[in-house]
Amino acid sequence: MTNAIEARALGKRYGRRWALADCTLTIPAGHVAGLVGPNGAGKTTLISLATGMLAPTTGTVEVLGGRPAAGPGQLARVGYVAQDTPTYAGLSVADHLRLGAHLNPRWDAAMARARIEQLGLDPKQKAGKLSGGQRAQLALTVALAKRPELLILDEPIASLDPAARREFLQVLMNATAEQELSVVMSSHQVSDLERVSDYLVVLVASRVRIEGEVDGLLATHHLLTGPRRDAASLTASQQVITESHTGRQSTFLVRTSEAVIDPAWTVDPVSLEDLIVAYMGHASTESAEIRMLEVKR
Amino acid sequence: MIWLTWRQFRPQAIAAACALAAVAIVLIATRPGLSADYTAAGLSACHAHCATAASIFLDRVGNFDKFLDFAGVLLIIVAPALMGLFWGAPLIAREVADGTHRIAWNQSVTRTRWTIVKLGLVGLAAIATAGLLSLIVTWWTSPIDAASLAGGSAQAATGGNGVHVTFNGFAEARLDPVIFDARGVAPLGYAALAFALGVTAGVLLRRTLPAMAVTLVAFVAIQVLMPNFIRPYLLPPSHATVPLSIQNGIHVNTNAGSGLSEIQLTGSFAKPGTWVLSQAFYTGRRVDPYVIVTSSGPELVMAPQACIPTPGSSGINPADCQSALAALHLRESVIYQPASRFWPLQWIETGIYLLLAAGLGWVCVWQIRRKRTP
Amino acid sequence: MIEFHLNSRSGVAPYLQLVRQVRQALRLGLLQAGDQLPTVKDVAGSLAINPNTVLKAYRVLEYEGLAAAKPGVGTFVTKTVSDESVSTHKRLNLELAAWVGRAQLAGLDFEDMEALFQRAVRSAAQEEAV
Numbered sequence: 128m129t130n131a132i133e134a135r136a137l138g139k140r141y142g143r144r145w146a147l148a149d150c151t152l153t154i155p156a157g158h159v160a161g162l163v164g165p166n167g168a169g170k171t172t173l174i175s176l177a178t179g180m181l182a183p184t185t186g187t188v189e190v191l192g193g194r195p196a197a198g199p200g201q202l203a204r205v206g207y208v209a210q211d212t213p214t215y216a217g218l219s220v221a222d223h224l225r226l227g228a229h230l231n232p233r234w235d236a237a238m239a240r241a242r243i244e245q246l247g248l249d250p251k252q253k254a255g256k257l258s259g260g261q262r263a264q265l266a267l268t269v270a271l272a273k274r275p276e277l278l279i280l281d282e283p284i285a286s287l288d289p290a291a292r293r294e295f296l297q298v299l300m301n302a303t304a305e306q307e308l309s310v311v312m313s314s315h316q317v318s319d320l321e322r323v324s325d326y327l328v329v330l331v332a333s334r335v336r337i338e339g340e341v342d343g344l345l346a347t348h349h350l351l352t353g354p355r356r357d358a359a360s361l362t363a364s365q366q367v368i369t370e371s372h373t374g375r376q377s378t379f380l381v382r383t384s385e386a387v388i389d390p391a392w393t394v395d396p397v398s399l400e401d402l403i404v405a406y407m408g409h410a411s412t413e414s415a416e417i418r419m420l421e422v423k424r
Numbered sequence: 425m426i427w428l429t430w431r432q433f434r435p436q437a438i439a440a441a442c443a444l445a446a447v448a449i450v451l452i453a454t455r456p457g458l459s460a461d462y463t464a465a466g467l468s469a470c471h472a473h474c475a476t477a478a479s480i481f482l483d484r485v486g487n488f489d490k491f492l493d494f495a496g497v498l499l500i501i502v503a504p505a506l507m508g509l510f511w512g513a514p515l516i517a518r519e520v521a522d523g524t525h526r527i528a529w530n531q532s533v534t535r536t537r538w539t540i541v542k543l544g545l546v547g548l549a550a551i552a553t554a555g556l557l558s559l560i561v562t563w564w565t566s567p568i569d570a571a572s573l574a575g576g577s578a579q580a581a582t583g584g585n586g587v588h589v590t591f592n593g594f595a596e597a598r599l600d601p602v603i604f605d606a607r608g609v610a611p612l613g614y615a616a617l618a619f620a621l622g623v624t625a626g627v628l629l630r631r632t633l634p635a636m637a638v639t640l641v642a643f644v645a646i647q648v649l650m651p652n653f654i655r656p657y658l659l660p661p662s663h664a665t666v667p668l669s670i671q672n673g674i675h676v677n678t679n680a681g682s683g684l685s686e687i688q689l690t691g692s693f694a695k696p697g698t699w700v701l702s703q704a705f706y707t708g709r710r711v712d713p714y715v716i717v718t719s720s721g722p723e724l725v726m727a728p729q730a731c732i733p734t735p736g737s738s739g740i741n742p743a744d745c746q747s748a749l750a751a752l753h754l755r756e757s758v759i760y761q762p763a764s765r766f767w768p769l770q771w772i773e774t775g776i777y778l779l780l781a782a783g784l785g786w787v788c789v790w791q792i793r794r795k796r797t798p
Numbered sequence: 799m800i801e802f803h804l805n806s807r808s809g810v811a812p813y814l815q816l817v818r819q820v821r822q823a824l825r826l827g828l829l830q831a832g833d834q835l836p837t838v839k840d841v842a843g844s845l846a847i848n849p850n851t852v853l854k855a856y857r858v859l860e861y862e863g864l865a866a867a868k869p870g871v872g873t874f875v876t877k878t879v880s881d882e883s884v885s886t887h888k889r890l891n892l893e894l895a896a897w898v899g900r901a902q903l904a905g906l907d908f909e910d911m912e913a914l915f916q917r918a919v920r921s922a923a924q925e926e927a928v
Contacts, residue, residue: 157850158850159848159850171798172798175798178530179529179795180526180529180795180797180798181795181796181797181798182794182795182796196529196530196534196535196795198534199532199533199534202530202531202532202533202534203532205530206530207526207530209523209526209527211523213522213523213524213526213527214524214527215432215522215524215527216522217432217435218431218432222431225427225431226427226428226431226527226531227531229425229426229427229428230425230428230531230532230533231531231532232532233532266527269527270530273531273532293846296846297843297844297845297846298843299846300842300843300845300846300847300848300849301839301840301842301843303842303848303849304837304838304839304842304843304849304852305839318806321806322804322806322812322845322846322847322848323846323847323848324848325848325850325851346927396809398809
């Protein structure tokens, strides 16, 4: 099966700054992949490169085995919902569906109409007068009715209230199951990612920190708690992601494919949220520094 | 794609249609009056030496019709600029500023096709609008243009309560720089160019308001440059040398009350409908202490004796002065474009504009293909 | 038809939660052999979870012999909870009560007992996964 997105040393530079640097990843098809990272990490840049809105400075990116936006055929296979789900404010809901029908050969008009009805949207209503959640649903409907193989979403629900967010994800998951979609979605909300994604890419400071199937990542990351010791004393196969120490106790988040057999350790599983935060490098570094100060005193 | 372009353009199309309809109604309603005057002055029957009849007709043209004539010219000159500003500048800039290009470029049509269809359809609409406007206004003014071509000229008309009313530019030649832009096919070229300027500015600047400003500046620049520096030389101009005589070109007017005299060397080159590019006066004699030709016109350095008032006298004798001037064998050298050049110049200029517009269109497509717009 | 719910804070993997809810429903008699389980599409759509999660749960149920997929139609329950398993549960229940009694005598409070129990369950699950 071709991969949803395959990037090799992909990079994008603006002047002196690299918005995305040396990005190599392989997101398989048939998954819902979550793309997570702090603001300015390069998520939108990666998505813009994957949808063909931008041309890369270095490296290559292939989407479903083809060059992004290479032609009508390639465009038809990939759906895109941009950040804050743009819609044509002056066009009505029905106009948006007509837009899709005229511009897409594989447009599923019946499905689009059914979804609009289900959502309770008034076809004559201008898109500018819809609520944020309704606009997001409209943009999603237009992207789905095109019958793509891959759907790319750039933080589509960041500015929505929890109810609207939940509704959006419900529609998205329903469609993913029905159309056998691959999905790549960037998001801040780890709780959303925990529900829907089975593949994860963590992007920090324009680089990929980690990628992999969620099940595999959770199985190979452990939280080790035990008496105070140095990171160097851990076995070579245990890669330390974060560490923090008090006077008597050390806590390590490690990545290893082997079982942890040292009886001195208490081994606990890591939640997806903790894993993401660890790789984003925020809390752990801070607490480690605080703990270091305590020790010195 | 055609549907989407039409749907997005619909409000502007309706506005333009209403405006055109309003103009058409006013002009159609007033034209019969002009035709009646034209026939009454005997111009429809006249085939040669119609200058007098033409002048009679032009004098009879009422103030309101004169205003319509003026307004028509203004409208045709302004319309391309308006289309460039309101149809061209937002065409792509607004999509990028609103972010809707992220929808448009991710359906199953390539952005190249999207650009070409939008440019083509709305551009054609602009050209068609300008064409219709030009057609209807040219139709309305055809009697006036014919009279002007026949040699007629308008005197100052007297209003109802003895007030003199003049409209500058009434019944000027078609080749006159301002009128030229408002007749024939030139408006189509201007519309295409203004529209293309607008869209290109929008693509390069990506915001509607700055694009509108740049378009306006560029369009005005072309409006100034073309008639003054380029059009005169699109086709090689003609030369003529005309001698001045008392009957023809030398006038001495005396204001009896103050004793002041005015010596006027008017051009005697009186072919109707020509576009005079430059005039120069010089004498036949080689040694010329009397007249110096400057770029702003002839200057009499030393007037003949008869034209200089002696102190204490009551002024000069106009007849003597005139004879003295005539004895100088003054001649006028004229560089001009003849009236027959109207249509050739129209086609050449329109062709240039259409070429420029096409070039700008290509720039737009090229810029959009470069994939720099996330 | 059974309706699933998800506790995102429970620390138990979503697919396991679904499996357990089916098992519980079987135990309580809410589900019987021949009943259709909700389609993957409907579960994913109502819970807003990844369809692969639902597929995984249904595969586990198939593996345990509790359900079977009919291609093109859906997934159906194949087994009503038998008396045999009920009696096994009765015996386990009695053993558990006895253990609790012994732990109390040893001086453990309920939280200690819970901790011991969770440890044992977790290590058994990890062994199974390996």
